[in-house]
C-alpha cells in the first residue's frame with residue numbers, strides 16, 4: 001500500500017549526547033533534511049547542576065527538559081533543512097537510548113521538575129549507562145537463580161544493572177522518599193511519546209528487553225518482596241501500563257507538541273522504540289540471521305531468529321522485540337566509541353592534538369592513520385574493552401579496562417589500535433556465543449557513527465572472519481523511527497513492507513583478508529584467555545579495585 005508520493009514522516013533519534021530529527025519521504029525512504037540538537041546538560045556524571053553535589057562513581061543522569069528541546073529545535077530545523085511544507089508530514093516516530101528511566105508523577109511530570117526534588121539525584125533520569133545499581137542487579141540475579149525464575153534464561157542467565165528493576169530498587173533503597181513520590185517509572189522512549197500525544201503506552205521492545213516482561217508477565221510480587229518487602233508492589237503501583245506493538249499508532253500529535261515541533265496537530269505518533277532495534281528495518285534487516293551492529297558510543301547487536309533459544313549472557317530474547325512474528329535477540333557492548341573518546345581525551349599527549357589540529361583532522365583520524373601502518377600484532381598489546389563494564393556476554397559492570405604488554409616503546413597509536421581491536425574481539429565473542437547457542441548469524445550489517453572509520457570496519461571484518469554489509473543511511477536510528485511513523489500513519493502495511501520500501505544496505509562492502517584474519521585468530525585466543533580469567537572468576541581483582549575505590553571516595557567525603 002503506497003501513499004501519496006509526497007507524503008513525509010519525521011523520525012527523531014534520542015542518542016546519548018544529542019537528539020537528531022530527519023525528514024523522510026514515505027515512498028522511498030529518501031532523507032530530505034536533518035536537524036540536530038545537543039542536550040544542554042549532556043550526561044551528568046560528576047556533579048548535580050542544581051546543587052553542585054558530587055555524584056558517586058558509576059552514576060549517569062540526564063535532564064528531561066533537554067529531550068523536549070530536541071522537539072522544539074531539531075524538528076523545526078530538519079523541516080527547514082528539507083525546505084518542505086510541514087503540512088506534508090503525516091507521522092512522527094521516535095527512538096531512545098535504553099534502558100533510560102524517568103521517575104514521574106501520575107501525569108508524567110519528572111520528579112526533578114518538582115522544586116522539592118530538584119536537589120535529589122534520584123529524581124533525575126537514570127541514563128542507560130548509569131551503572132551504580134550493580135549491587136541490586138547482583139541480588140536480583142542471585143535470587144532469580146536460587147528460585148529458578150523462568151524468565152532468567154530469556155536474559156542469558158543474568159540481568160544487567162542498566163535495567164528497569166535494578167535501577168528502581170536502587171532508588172527505593174537509597175532514596176525512599178523519592179521512590180514513594182514516584183508514581184510512574186517510565187522508559188524515556190515512552191515518556192517522549194507520552195509528551196507528544198498525552199497517551200502513556202509502553203512499547204513492547206523496552207518492556208521485553210529492559211522490563212523483564214515475558215509471556216505476558218513481569219516478575220512476580222513474591223519475588224519482588226523477597227528482594228525487599230517495600231518493593232513487592234513495584235509492578236502494579238509504578239510500572240504496569242498497556243503495551244503496544246512496534247509500528248502501532250500511540251495517538252495523535254497533541255496541540256502542545258504541534259506547537260513545539262511546527263507539525264500538524266493530530267498526525268500519527270508511533271509507539272516508542274529503542275535506538276538499536278529501530279535501526280534493523282532501516283537496514284532492511286527483517287529476516288532471521290541478519291545481525292545488525294549499531295556502533296557508536298556503545299554497540300548494540302540485534303538479530304532476528306525463527307525460534308526461541310537460550311543464549312548465555314545475551315541481553316534478551318523477546319517475541320516481536322524487533323519485528324512482529326520473529327524472536328528478537330539483543331546483545332551489547334557498553335563501551336566502544338566511548339572508550340576511544342576517553343583514551344583521546346585523557347591519555348593522548350598534547351603533541352598529537354596539536355598535530356591533528358594543524359592537519360585539520362580529528363585525533364581519531366590521526367591515530368587511525370598511524371595505527372593503520374602496522375602489521376597485526378606489531379604493537380605487542382592486547383586489551384580488554386571493559387572500560388564501561390561488560391554488557392555481553394559476562395553482564396558485569398564491575399569489570400574494567402585493561403591494556404597488557406605496554407613497554408617503554410609503546411606509543412599512543414599502539415594503544416589506540418589495541419582498543420579498536422579489543423572492541424572487535426568483544427563483538428566476535430558475542431557472535432560466537434549466538435552461533436554456539438543455535439541462533440545462526442548469516443549476515444553482519446554495520447550501522448552507526450563508527451561506520452565513518454573504514455580502517456575500523458576492515459579490522460572488524462578481519463577479526464570476525466565475515467563480510468560486512470553497511471547500512472546506506474548515515475542516520476539509521478532516525479530513519480528507522482521515520483519508517484515506524486510511516487507504518488503508524490497507515491502509509492505502509494507493516495514494518496516489513498516499510499523496510500522494503502524505505503530501508504537500504506550495501507552488501508559485503510568489507511571482506512576478511514586471509515593473512516590478517518589468521519593473525520587475528522591468534523590474538524583472539526589471547527583475548528579469550530584474559531576475558532575468561534578476569535571475567536569468569538579466575539581473579540576478581542577488578543571487582544576488588546572497584547570496591548576499594550568506592551570506599552576510599554566515601555571516606556574522603558565524610
Ligand SMILES: Nc1ncnc2c1ncn2[C@@H]1O[C@H](COP(=O)(O)OP(=O)(O)O)[C@@H](O)[C@H]1O
Pocket residue numbers: 015016017295296297298336337338339340341342362364365368448449450452453456
Ligand atoms: N574516526 C573515528 N574512529 C573511531 N571512533 C570515532 C571516530 N570519530 C568519532 N568516534 C567515536 O564515535 C562515537 C560517537 O558515535 P555516534 O554514532 O556519532 O554517537 P552515538 O552512539 O551517541 O549515537 C564517539 O564515542 C567517538 O569517540
Ligand SMILES: O=C(CO)[C@H](O)[C@H](O)COP(=O)(O)O
Pocket residue numbers: 015016017096097098099128274275276296297298299300332334
Ligand atoms: O542499550 C541500549 C539499547 O538497548 C542503548 O540505547 C545504547 O547502548 C546507547 O546507544 P548509543 O551508544 O547509540 O548512544
